[in-house]
Amino acid sequence: MSWNDKRLETLVGMMLRTGVLLAAAVVLTGAVMYLVQNHAAVRDYTHFRPEPAPFATLKGAATGFTSGDPRSIIMLGLLILIATPVARVGMCVIGFLMERDRLYVAVSSAVLLILLYSLFFHR
Amino acid sequence: MNEFWFVVVIFASSLAGGLLGALGGLGGGIVIVPVLTIFFHVDIHYAIGASLVSVIATSSGAAAAYVREGFSNIRIGMFLEIATTLGALAGAWLTTRAPAAAIAIIFGAVLLYSAYATLRTQHEVFTEEPDKLAVRLKLRGSFPTDSGEQSYVAQHVPLGFGIMGLAGILSGLLGLGAGAVKVIAMDQAMRLPFKVSTTTSNFMIGVTAAAGAGLYLRAGYLAPGLVMPVMLGVLTGSLIGSRLLVRVHVKTLKRVFAVLVIAMGVEMIYKGVTGS
Numbered sequence: 367m368s369w370n371d372k373r374l375e376t377l378v379g380m381m382l383r384t385g386v387l388l389a390a391a392v393v394l395t396g397a398v399m400y401l402v403q404n405h406a407a408v409r410d411y412t413h414f415r416p417e418p419a420p421f422a423t424l425k426g427a428a429t430g431f432t433s434g435d436p437r438s439i440i441m442l443g444l445l446i447l448i449a450t451p452v453a454r455v456g457m458c459v460i461g462f463l464m465e466r467d468r469l470y471v472a473v474s475s476a477v478l479l480i481l482l483y484s485l486f487f488h489r
Numbered sequence: 490m491n492e493f494w495f496v497v498v499i500f501a502s503s504l505a506g507g508l509l510g511a512l513g514g515l516g517g518g519i520v521i522v523p524v525l526t527i528f529f530h531v532d533i534h535y536a537i538g539a540s541l542v543s544v545i546a547t548s549s550g551a552a553a554a555y556v557r558e559g560f561s562n563i564r565i566g567m568f569l570e571i572a573t574t575l576g577a578l579a580g581a582w583l584t585t586r587a588p589a590a591a592i593a594i595i596f597g598a599v600l601l602y603s604a605y606a607t608l609r610t611q612h613e614v615f616t617e618e619p620d621k622l623a624v625r626l627k628l629r630g631s632f633p634t635d636s637g638e639q640s641y642v643a644q645h646v647p648l649g650f651g652i653m654g655l656a657g658i659l660s661g662l663l664g665l666g667a668g669a670v671k672v673i674a675m676d677q678a679m680r681l682p683f684k685v686s687t688t689t690s691n692f693m694i695g696v697t698a699a700a701g702a703g704l705y706l707r708a709g710y711l712a713p714g715l716v717m718p719v720m721l722g723v724l725t726g727s728l729i730g731s732r733l734l735v736r737v738h739v740k741t742l743k744r745v746f747a748v749l750v751i752a753m754g755v756e757m758i759y760k761g762v763t764g765s
Binding site: 371372374375376378379380382383385386387389390393394396397400401404405407408409411412413414415436437438440441444445447448449450451452454455458467469470473474476477480481483484485486 | 713
């Protein structure tokens with residue numbers, strides 16, 4: 367089967383669904399552990415205090431994840447979820463390369479760069 | 490309320506929100522922020538963070554089904570994502586600087602407009618002269634109908650691109666998918682067929698939301714204990730909603746939904762103005 371838009375869209379759709387299912391499974395695992403450990407705690411979300419830094423970075427979430435902290439596992443699930451559309455755009459760059467569509471290689475690369483900028487540098 | 494019951498109640502409310510959102514055609518985000526802020530007094534920043542993440546989940550979850558229908562246009566979507574992601578960067582930047590009251594008032598106004606948009610009737614597709622810019626950018630396609638392949642070319646590309654930028658700002662600022670605005674850009678401004686507009690919009694929502702999510706994550710808007718029940722609830726609710734959609738009376742439902750959205754919009758504006 368040659369590369370065409372239809373095939374690219376099908377692949378993209380499958381990838382998005384896999385990503386969201388994986389993310390939901392990780393978040394659910396974290397959720398169960400979280401409830402087992404924190405079920406009696408009382409938390410206050412009525413006033414915004416930025417989340418402590420360890421959960422706000424990939425490295426922090428990974429460190430917490432290896433130590434089995436439920437909040438970090440939930441955070442890892444959220445990172446997978448956020449990464450899914452980014453991977454989708456990356457896949458389109460490859461797909462358009464295979465189709466030899468230079469214009470859309472450029473267009474999708476631009477979107478990918480904006481996304482990577484937002485994830486790593488945007489303040 | 491201890492943490493266990495808090496999670497259960499938020500999950501149930503998010504499920505209801507996702508269900509209503511899917512049935513009303515507006516997505517889950519638009520309901521979940523008002524519900525969290527009005528009924529649970531959650532700070533709007535946390536609510537927006539939880540909503541934005543749920544938007545990524547529902548859009549990605551629905552994508553596979555939309556592809557099968559064969560209406561979505563990956564090139565048009567990708568081209569317009571340049572506008573929505575740049576808009577989302579600006580919107581997310583604004584959210585970290587704007588006071589909660591201002592965000593609440595803007596959110597209320599968007600709710601009121603969405604209620605109006607839900608009830609508005611859809612227009613027919615006109616065929617006009619092909620747009621030169623659209624042809625150069627390959628913003629064209631075709632979809633299957635009973636009488637063979639129906640082809641289309643986008644019109645008014647700069648206008649559509651501009652409206653998409655606005656949709657991106659709203660998405661980043663308020664944690665919404667802003668699907669309704671994206672559909673307006675494609676269906677009204679660019680004169681694309683309605684089905685093409687709605688399915689392509691779904692594809693774009695996740696990418697737009699991801700552009701805002703990076704900043705939300707680093708600014709500490711994503712509280713794991715809150716996002717977890719919201720994301721799982723909205724995702725479950727919208728998946729059930731899209732299955733039910735074929736069986737329910739959509740017109741009545743849209744009216745009920747519009748009344749709810751109007752009430753929440755008025756409440757959000759009131760909250761913002763009185764600062765409570």
